[in-house]
Structure formats: C-alpha cells, structure tokens
Amino acid sequence: MTAAAAKAQPALTQQEAFVQFLLRMGDNTLILGHRVSEWCGHAPVLEEDIALANIALDLIGQTQIWLGLAADVQGEGKSADDLAFLRDAWDFRNLLLVEMPNGDFGQTLMRQFLFDAWHGLMLEQLKSSSDERVAAIAEKASKEVAYHFERSAETVISLGDGTEESHNRMQAALDYLWPYVGEMFLSDEIDAAMEQAGIAPDPTTLRDAYDTRVSDVLAEATLTIPESRFAQKGGRTGQMHTEHLGHLLTQMQWLQRAYPGAKW
C-alpha cells in the first residue's frame, strides 16, 4: 500500500487501536507457539523436546490472555478462540519473524532468540502500562519470557561457539532471519495512540536496548550481525504476510473451519 493510500484510511478510534495492539501481542505468541509446537517429538535431544513443549505451552497460555482481552475490548461477543481460529491471514497482526518456518533446529532457536530478546524488553515496559489488565499480563508473561530468553541465548551461544558445522548453521540462520528483526521497531498510528494513552511504549524506543542485548550474546556466540538494517515488513500491520502464514492457518484452523459451531 502506498503512503497516500494509507493516509486515506479513516483514523482508528482509541478502542480499535487498542484491539490492534492486543492482536499484535497475542498473534505473536499464537503463531510462534504454534511453530514451536511443530517440533513435538522431533527435537535433537529429549531435554530439547521438553523445553520446546514448555515454551510453546507458555506462549499458547499467553495467547489465551492477550486474545481474550482483545475480544473483550472489541466487544463483539467473540472469544479468544474465535480470534485464533476464525480470522484469515490478512487479519493477523503478528511479526513476520514468528511465522517463518522452523527450518533446522538452529533456525528455530535463532528465531526464538531474536524474538525473546524483543519480547522481554516489550513486556518489561508493559508492566507499567496505564491499563491494569495489560500490566497484569506483562507481569505474568515477563517471568516466563525471562526464562525463554535465557535458554535461547544460551543455546545460540553454545551452537555458535560449538563445532564448525554448528557455527555455520547458526550464522546462516542469523543471516536468513536478520531482515525480519527491523519490523519489531517500526511505529505507526496505532503505536502512537498506545504511547499517548500510556498503554505501551513506542517500539522505536526499544531498539537500542535490543541491539545491546542481542549483540552481547551474538558476540559470545562468535556470530556476525549482518550490516544491512533492511527490514521486511507487513506482518504487524497485516498488509503483507509471508506465504508461510496461510499454510500454518490451514492446519491450525482446520477443525474449527470444517465443523463450524461445534464445541470441543
């Protein structure tokens, strides 16, 4: 969409902007939780099977609360499940990063690390949100995410600084995913409305802390951050997801779509 077309859209109400913000949070955890759950039974070692299931579980748990609140604020009588299972790709507001395929274990863990580093910073800020419900979710989720970050950072370090093969694979994963990092720090009128209301920080303000956090770990992992700051975007606005999201939704939403109205 061109800038002119974007401007031509009517301004969002505060309520609509808030819903969009909540969808962004909840869709991130939903889509990443789903991706991580795809690993079930296929991890390189039993401890990783357990850890991956644990992380997916945390993320799905967070999704229930974020999307539950989104549905409440929306006030159309929908549930978190309606939002998760009955929207099409263009209504999803997750970052492109989290819908990227699992690839090998290195790519999965690099994606997790790049997301966790942002997720932790974001939740830390949201703890002091002017909206008590948001602050309460952030309080709970940040404890889980602190563990996610610790674990993904440790794994990135181990594999980056492991064998030549593991190093090369981790560098390839970083090179592949780096263009999807920038989207986390883009800001639009929804973010402006959230910042103004004291609900959430302007994402651009998180970048410096993120860069420090990430570069410390990647240096220890002996990995090189790509120089380009080019950012693929379109996920958090819903303007252009990757081709991968549709396939993920096809699988995730199948039962709800095939048997409308059934209770499970």
Next chain:
Amino acid sequence: MYAQMIKSEATQDDPEKLAAFQARIDAGEKIEPKDWMPEGYRKTLIRQIGQHAHSEIVGQLPEGNWITRAPTLERKAILLAKVQDEAGHGLYLYCAAETLGISRDEMTEMLLDGRMKYSSIFNYPTLNWADIGAVGWLVDGAAIMNQVPLQRTSYGPYSRAMIRVCKEESFHQRQGYDVIRRMAEGTPEQKKMAQDALNRLWYPSLMMFGPSDKDSVHSAQSMKWKIKMNTNDELRQKFVDQTVPQAEYLGLTIPDPDLKWNEERGHYDFTDPDWNEFFDVIKGNGPCNADRLAARNKAWKDGQWVRDGMLAHARKKAARKHAAE
C-alpha cells in the same frame, strides 16, 4: 505401561546369593542400584524400563500429530502439557535404567536400530481429534492399570519413577475422557469421530497388556522378582471391567458384539484381540511402525550437529575455565 513381551533372562548366579536376594524381595525390601542383583534381574529390568522409556518417547508422535490441529487454545495447551509430561517420564525412566549400567545413548541406539521395542499401541495412527481423547482415556487408562501395581515393584528407582508417573497419568486419563465426552455429547459428526476412535483403538488397547497368560511364558520369573506384579489377563480383565461402564455413560458402543456381564464371574466376558495382528505389529508390520521409527531416526540424525555443537562448546568452556585458573 508399555512393557510388553519382556523376556526374563536366565540367571546363572551363586545359589546362595540368589536365595538371599529372593528372600529380600519376598520380605518386601527394595533393591537399590549398588546392591547385588542377579544378572538376569538386571538385564530384564533394563529391557523393561528401557521399553517403557522408549514408549514415552515414541508416544509423542501420535499425539504430536494433532497438536498443530488442536481445535481450541485450551485443548492445544492441555495436549502440549501432556506431551511434555510424557517426554519427562521418558527422561526419568531412562535415568532409572541408567542406574542398572546402561547409558541413555546406548538405549536410544537400540531403539533406533530395532533391537529394543516400544509399546505396540503407538504403531497405530491417530486419525481424528477424538483419537486424542481415546488415547488419554484408553491408552493412558491401560497404562495406569499396569503402572499402579508397579509402584510396589522390587527395584527402588523404578518404583519411585512409577509413583511419579502414575500421578501424571491419572490426570491425563481424566483429560482424555473429557475430550471424548465432549465429542460424544457433541454434533453427529463429533459423535461419529468418537465412535470411530473407539472402534479403532479398543483392541489395540487390550493388546497393551501383552499376550494371553497361557502364551506368556516369561511371566513367572518376573513375578517372582516382583518386576511384574499381575498377570496380563488379570490386568486386561480389570481394564475391561473399568472401561465398559464409562463407554456406556458416553453412549458409545464397544466394538465387541460378545461383550456381556457375567454374573457368575462378576466380570465382563469379552472377545480377545486378534493375536496374529498383535504379533505382526510386534514384528514391525503395524500400520505406523516404519513411520514411527523413521521419524525417530530422522530426529536423531538431524540432531547430531546440535548435540555435537553443544558438547564442543561445553568442552571449550571447561578448557577456558581451566586455563583461567
């Protein structure tokens, strides 16, 4: 569960030591890793606990098959938690087996090349969402039936592992029953799924207890050692007696026209599973044997670079620490 067809190893030990060992078991004492034990006892236990551990690991696959298609966020979360528990069971069962002098990696290699088995039930597919309910209700139900007595087994680490496993399995069974109950009470399509799941999984669940007592030649020694607490047929009967009223409550039909209450015996009479099918599955010819083993082999092979990388890093780190001291 999940120890089927465990052959007791013959033992050629000092008769005096053997007698003393048996006396300890008869007195209800627990055998601990550092205690003397007959070689046959040790080997049989390795096979039994190892098979149980492998079953937990392979068992992730049929359930994982539906995690990405779970119909609600809550069901997805419950299933994830369950599969995570099972991987955890695998972990502490491997640890229990390791106390007998075998490593987890050795057992894994034996699973992957077919020298060790896992429960036959996981060679059946999960084809609709109600299967996830039926796995909890029937498969975990059968497992619990087998594991509850094993909490009293003679080998200490195994007994303690079973106590922990049983607590979580009972929870899984209730959750499974809740899934299938919801479907049995649901739309006609959902009810059809529930009945379809029961039709396919009933006999394979009965097979989980192993062959009929008259064909189960290895039971006597294991029962004497208290590493098997009940006969296969006893447990199978108990399972049927428990499950039939639950199916009736759900309005589902157990796929056995000859199933009926026997007033005289105080038990249900039921049709045995097709034992030819059972032995076929054990031999590798079940509907999913090839896929399950291929999936585990692929996970192990694809994960080699990860395990190597982690090990290499741990060594570098230790060397750096050593150099700094």
